[in-house]
Amino acid sequence: xxxxxxxxxxxxxxxxxxxxxxxxxxxxxxxxxxxxxxxxxxxxxxxxxxxxxxxxxxxxxxxxxxxxxxxxxxxxxxxxxxxxxxxxxxxxxxxxxxxxxxxxxxxxxxxxxxxxxxxxxxxxxxxxxxxxxxxxxxxxxxxxxxxxxxxxxxxxxxxxxxxxxxxxxxxxxxxxxxxxxxxxxxxxxxxxxxxxxxxxxxxxxxxxxxxxxxxxxxxxxxxxxxxxxxxxxxxxxxxxxxxxxxxxxxxxxxxxxxxxxxxxxxxxxxxxxxxxxxxxxxxxxxxxxxxxxxxxxxxxxxxxxxxxxxxxxxxxxxxxxxxxxxxxxxxxxxxxxxxxxxxxxxxxxxxxxxxxxxxxxxxxxxxxxxxxxxxxxxxxxxxxxxxxxxxxxxxxxxxxxxxxxxxxx
Amino acid sequence: xxxxxxxxxxxxxxxxxxxxxxxxxxxxxxxxxxxxxxxxxxxxxxxxxxxxxxxxxxxxxxxxxxxxxxxxxxxxxxxxxxxxxxxxxxxxxxxxxxxxxxxxxxxxxxxxxxxxxxxxxxxxxxxxxxxxxxxxxxxxxxxxxxxxxxxxxxxxxxxxxxxxxxxxxxxxxxxxxxxxxxxxxxxxxxxxxxxxxxxxxxxxxxxxxxxxxxxxxxxxxxxxxxxxxxxxxxxxxxxxxxxxxxxxxxxxxxxxxxxxxxxxxxxxxxxxxxxxxxxxxxxxxxxxxxxxxxxxxxxxxxxxxxxxxxxxxxxxxxxxxxxxxxxxxxxxxxxxxxxxxxxxxxxxxxxxxxxxxxxxxxxxxxxxxxxxxxxxxxxxxxxxxxxxxxxxxxxxxxxxxxxxxxxxx
Numbered sequence: 001x002x003x004x005x006x007x008x009x010x011x012x013x014x015x016x017x018x019x020x021x022x023x024x025x026x027x028x029x030x031x032x033x034x035x036x037x038x039x040x041x042x043x044x045x046x047x048x049x050x051x052x053x054x055x056x057x058x059x060x061x062x063x064x065x066x067x068x069x070x071x072x073x074x075x076x077x078x079x080x081x082x083x084x085x086x087x088x089x090x091x092x093x094x095x096x097x098x099x100x101x102x103x104x105x106x107x108x109x110x111x112x113x114x115x116x117x118x119x120x121x122x123x124x125x126x127x128x129x130x131x132x133x134x135x136x137x138x139x140x141x142x143x144x145x146x147x148x149x150x151x152x153x154x155x156x157x158x159x160x161x162x163x164x165x166x167x168x169x170x171x172x173x174x175x176x177x178x179x180x181x182x183x184x185x186x187x188x189x190x191x192x193x194x195x196x197x198x199x200x201x202x203x204x205x206x207x208x209x210x211x212x213x214x215x216x217x218x219x220x221x222x223x224x225x226x227x228x229x230x231x232x233x234x235x236x237x238x239x240x241x242x243x244x245x246x247x248x249x250x251x252x253x254x255x256x257x258x259x260x261x262x263x264x265x266x267x268x269x270x271x272x273x274x275x276x277x278x279x280x281x282x283x284x285x286x287x288x289x290x291x292x293x294x295x296x297x298x299x300x301x302x303x304x305x306x307x308x309x310x311x312x313x314x315x316x317x318x319x320x321x322x323x324x325x326x327x328x329x330x331x332x333x334x335x336x337x338x339x340x341x342x343x344x345x346x347x348x349x350x351x352x353x354x355x356x357x358x359x360x361x362x363x364x365x366x367x368x369x370x371x372x373x374x375x376x377x378x379x380x381x382x383x384x385x386x387x388x389x390x391x392x393x394x395x396x397x398x399x400x401x402x403x404x405x406x407x408x409x
Numbered sequence: 410x411x412x413x414x415x416x417x418x419x420x421x422x423x424x425x426x427x428x429x430x431x432x433x434x435x436x437x438x439x440x441x442x443x444x445x446x447x448x449x450x451x452x453x454x455x456x457x458x459x460x461x462x463x464x465x466x467x468x469x470x471x472x473x474x475x476x477x478x479x480x481x482x483x484x485x486x487x488x489x490x491x492x493x494x495x496x497x498x499x500x501x502x503x504x505x506x507x508x509x510x511x512x513x514x515x516x517x518x519x520x521x522x523x524x525x526x527x528x529x530x531x532x533x534x535x536x537x538x539x540x541x542x543x544x545x546x547x548x549x550x551x552x553x554x555x556x557x558x559x560x561x562x563x564x565x566x567x568x569x570x571x572x573x574x575x576x577x578x579x580x581x582x583x584x585x586x587x588x589x590x591x592x593x594x595x596x597x598x599x600x601x602x603x604x605x606x607x608x609x610x611x612x613x614x615x616x617x618x619x620x621x622x623x624x625x626x627x628x629x630x631x632x633x634x635x636x637x638x639x640x641x642x643x644x645x646x647x648x649x650x651x652x653x654x655x656x657x658x659x660x661x662x663x664x665x666x667x668x669x670x671x672x673x674x675x676x677x678x679x680x681x682x683x684x685x686x687x688x689x690x691x692x693x694x695x696x697x698x699x700x701x702x703x704x705x706x707x708x709x710x711x712x713x714x715x716x717x718x719x720x721x722x723x724x725x726x727x728x729x730x731x732x733x734x735x736x737x738x739x740x741x742x743x744x745x746x747x748x749x750x751x752x753x754x755x756x757x758x759x760x761x762x763x764x765x766x767x768x769x770x771x772x773x774x775x776x777x778x779x780x781x782x783x784x785x786x787x788x789x790x791x792x793x794x795x796x797x798x799x800x801x802x803x804x805x806x807x808x809x810x811x812x813x814x815x816x817x818x
Contacts, residue, residue: 014463048483054423055487056494063493066501067486070479074457077476078464084472085465092475096505097550141506 001123001165002027005037005133005155009172010229011075012042014082020229021082023170024128028088033123035162037133037155038079040071061106065135065145069094072132072151079130090128093118096137100154104138108147111136111216116161131158149210156213160220167217168225169209175226175235176201176208178401179254183389186402190236190252197252197344198224198238200378204342205257214238241346250354251345254395256388258339260290260307262370263320267330270302278304278323285319287312291340291373291382305371307382310336338370339388342380343395355379361398367391410532410574411436414446414542414564418581419638420484421451423491429638430491432579433537437497442532444571446542446564447488449480470515474544474554478503481541481560488539499537502527505546509563513547517556520545520625525570540567558619565622569629576626577634578618584635584644585610585617587810588663592798595811599645599661606661606753607633607647609787613751614666623647650755659763660754663804665797667748669699669716671779672729676739679711687713687732694728696721700749700782700791714780716791719745747779748797751789752804764788770807776800 004024011017020038028034048067052059059067076092083090099115122129133151136144146153152169159167176198179187193201195218202211208226217224217238227235268274275294282289290307308316313336320332348354358379362369367390371382383391396402413433420426429447437443457476461468468476485501492499508524531538542560545553555562561578568576585607588596602610604627611620617635626633626647636644677683684703691698699716717725722745729741757763767788771778776799780791792800805811 014460017464051423051483051487052490055426055490059490060493063486063489063501066489066503067483070482073479073482074460074476077472078460080472080475081461081464081468084469092472094475094552097552143503143506 001033001035001162002168003035003037003155003159003162003165004168004170005151006039006170006229007151007172008039008042008045010170011038011079014078017041017075017078018082018085020170021079021086023229024079024083025086025088028128034128035119035123035158036079036128036130037151037158038072038075038130039133039151040068041075041078044071044074062142065106065109066143068145069132069135069143072134076130076132083128083130088128089126090130091122092130092132094132095135095154096141096143098131100131100136100157102136102138102144102146104140104142104144106142106144109136109138109144111146111153111157112139114157114161116158119158119162149212152210152213153216156217156220156222156224159222160216164220164222166223166225168227170227170229171208172229173208173226174228174231174233176206176238176253178252179392179396180256183256183392184254184396184402187396188401188403191234193236193238193252194241194346195238196377197346200342200344200375201253201255204255204344204378204380205259205340206253206255209238250347250351251343251399251401252347253344254392254399254401255342255344256339256392257342258385258388259310260338260340260382261310261313261334261336262305262307262338262382263316264303264305264333264335265320265324265329265331266303266333267301268304268327269329270300274327275304277327279306281319281323282308282316285315287316287319291371291380293371293373307338307340307371337385338382339385339391340380340382341388341391341395342378343399344378346377348377348379357398358395361394362391365390365394410442410444410571411577412444412446412564412568412571412574413577413579414560415448415579415638416560416581417448417451417454419579420447420488423487426450426484426487426491427494429579430488430495432638433488433492434495434497437537443537444528444532444567445488445537445539446560446567447481447484447539448542448560449477450484450487453480453483471551474515474518475552477554478541478544478552481543485539485541492537492539497537498535499539500531501539501541503541504544504563505550505552507540509540509545509566511545511547511553511555513549513551513553515551515553518545518547518553520555520562520566521548523566523570525567528567528571558621561619561622562625565626565629565631565633568631569625573629573631575632575634577636579636579638580617581638582617582635583637583640583642585615585647585662587661588801588805589665592665592801593663593805593811596805597810597812600643602645602647602661603650603755604647605786606755609751609753609784610662610664613664613753613787613789614668614749615662615664659756659760660752660808660810661756662753663801663808663810664751664753665748665801666751667794667797668719669747669749670719670722670743670745671714671716671747671791672725673712673714673742673744674729674733674738675712675742676710677713677736678738679709683736684713686736688715690728690732691717691725694724696725696728700780700789702780702782716747716749716780746794747791748794748800749789749791750797750800750804751787752808753787755786757786757788766807767804770803771800774799774803
């Protein structure tokens with residue numbers, strides 16, 4: 001049994017829907033029972049959002065979900081028709097119909113339960129089962145959507161409810177790479193990756209998979225196969241424990257995030273509770289603060305820096321200015337000309353000196369490190385944006401990730 | 410309590426949806442509990458059909474319904490948002506969510522049960538309830554659509570389940586007229602009309618309401634108010650027994666149907682069972698035969714004429730040619746240059762001579778009558794298409810339906 005998920009670009013138009021149908025049928029012919037999860041056609045969701053914007057700037061989340069859920073319903077019906085056209089039996093379902101039960105947080109609903117019974121019944125009849133991604137139903141039969149990355153979550157949850165079968169994420173890239181192949185020509189596709197590494201990569205800037213579905217997959221030990229919708233090549237399999245591909249290599253990838261900005265609150269009185277007070281305000285505004293650095297203080301005054309997404313810059317600035325007044329700091333400065341480069345790998349747990357090596361690589365390139373943060377399996381450095389690509393390339397080479405010859409694309 | 414139905418042209422774009430929201434809120438402010446039934450936005454259904462055609466010429470009806478049902482779901486969500494924007498409380502539902510239960514004849518499902526409970530619960534909270542027209546759910550939770558005129562049927566069925574309240578059909582005409590105002594300048598809007606008269610008018614060519622919802626309304630005695638979405642004027646109320654508007658006037662309207670063609674099977678052996686044999690073949694092909702005329706036979710051979718919709722002409726011709734061979738008739742001829750003019754009115758039951766008067770009016774205009782058929786409350790004549798408009802005008806005048814001055818539009 002396999003669950004295959006196809007994103008919006010994979011089903012952007014009738015021609016692509018037919019290609020997906022052919023892939024699904026080919027899998028079925030290999031002897032698999034196939035469950036397919038699809039997103040809305042290409043720009044459909046954006047078009048629906050545009051319609052709602054013409055009505056109101058502030059739509060009720062319940063009605064918003066009612067509206068958006070139609071996008072995936074269109075996709076599943078069309079894909080079923082395309083599979084029928086190839087002479088195979090298929091049946092489509094909405095999230096509600098197959099019992100994808102969520103809580104009532106409309107537009108970002110959380111899964112409560114997924115019932116695989118109806119799907120198994122149809123699979124037993126020899127049918128290909130197609131399920132609308134991104135959507136569910138509350139216990140009161142209200143239609144909900146799962147928010148960003150929702151279709152991936154649907155796919156992983158179905159894999160789990162169907163006994164933990166492989167969950168294929170068919171996307172527009174060949175798999176997870178050691179670095180973004182657009183930046184590093186010698187980047188290699190990873191055959192295997194652990195959940196933890198994928199999580200770090202996702203949170204450190206890799207666009208391949210959102211963290212949410214990986215967290216779910218990790219919790220229930222659902223294997224994920226990230227692969228291209230447009231080729232038959234094997235992609236990257238994400239598992240609990242992935243063996244490193246190359247002996248002696250301690251990191252799995254280098255990531256880059258240019259979507260953050262650094263803010264510094266200067267000359268803050270250095271006394272207990274100050275940081276708590278500052279970040280409480282940002283948390284209340286639901287601003288997602290990433291790295292936090294507090295300089296060592298010798299003067300009972302300190303500088304406090306943190307990074308936030310570009311999209312939150314204006315809101316953060318407003319709040320920060322109020323904080324400056326409240327805590328009697330000097331001022332707030334902002335720098336959005338930064339990039340965060342990170343190295344990720346479970347291997348670094350058992351290899352001391354990885355951080356030192358990273359700093360040395362950057363130093364040799366004469367790149368100044370503005371902020372550092374570490375987790376058990378990753379190290380991130382904030383540097384000037386103009387050095388971003390050269391830093392990624394240098395780290396990729398230094399940690400032995402370069403392919404002998406560039407990956408065939 | 411009132412059920413208001415708005416068709417696709419009434420909600421064709423965000424601006425019109427806002428207008429509908431204003432009408433709904435105005436009704437609510439008058440003290441009514443309001444249930445709204447809406448169709449899909451303007452061309453949405455056609456766009457969805459076009460998408461499916463790019464995939465297959467022969468879609469599964471189940472998947473077709475899955476696809477089409479999204480159209481109304483978009484409308485209800487947007488209308489709810491528009492009502493919220495006006496500061497009023499509203500909640501939208503799909504057909505499935507409010508328990509509109511149908512049989513499993515996908516794409517032309519028949520209503521089995523409509524549960525008003527969920528709606529009444531929300532009305533009791535002071536909310537405006539918006540229900541997706543045209544769609545329902547089987548007992549197995551399969552999504553179905555109700556076929557042509559489905560949204561009207563949804564509205565009438567909800568009126569019935571909510572205790573038989575008024576069912577307003579908001580449409581692009583002011584009401585039901587004594588004749589098509591585009592043909593007869595002096596046509597008058599009817600204040601009242603009986604179900605039977607409306608049914609005859611619908612089946613004789615009036616486009617205002619399809620017969621299906623009227624049959625349902627008649628069965629459960631649901632009053633219908635046909636009115637314009639774009640004005641506040643009172644339209645036409647359809648009831649069990651409508652008093653004639655004007656004393657002494659025996660007919661309520663003159664209708665015209667130019668969408669039929671006449672076929673004649675010539676020189677058929679005149680023996681028992683012949684007609685049955687001929688029309689059995691047409692019925693098996695689900696061809697909707699309207700009028701049937703068999704000439705008096707003196708020679709044991711006869712001509713047999715009938716009318717069918719233009720759209721069925723090619724299929725009918727093919728079957729008719731086979732029939733000619735089978736029954737050893739001479740040939741089949743076809744004339745699509747015809748029109749059917751009809752007069753309708755419960756008043757004619759108690760007024761003898763109505764048919765004679767109709768024939769006389771046409772004779773005076775030197776219009777040859779090719780076929781005649783009658784029901785208890787209508788008389789129809791097939792005439793040459795070129796006489797159609799003048800026949801309608803002459804009948805309208807002769808039966809005293811002309812307004813003193815042209816209806817204000």
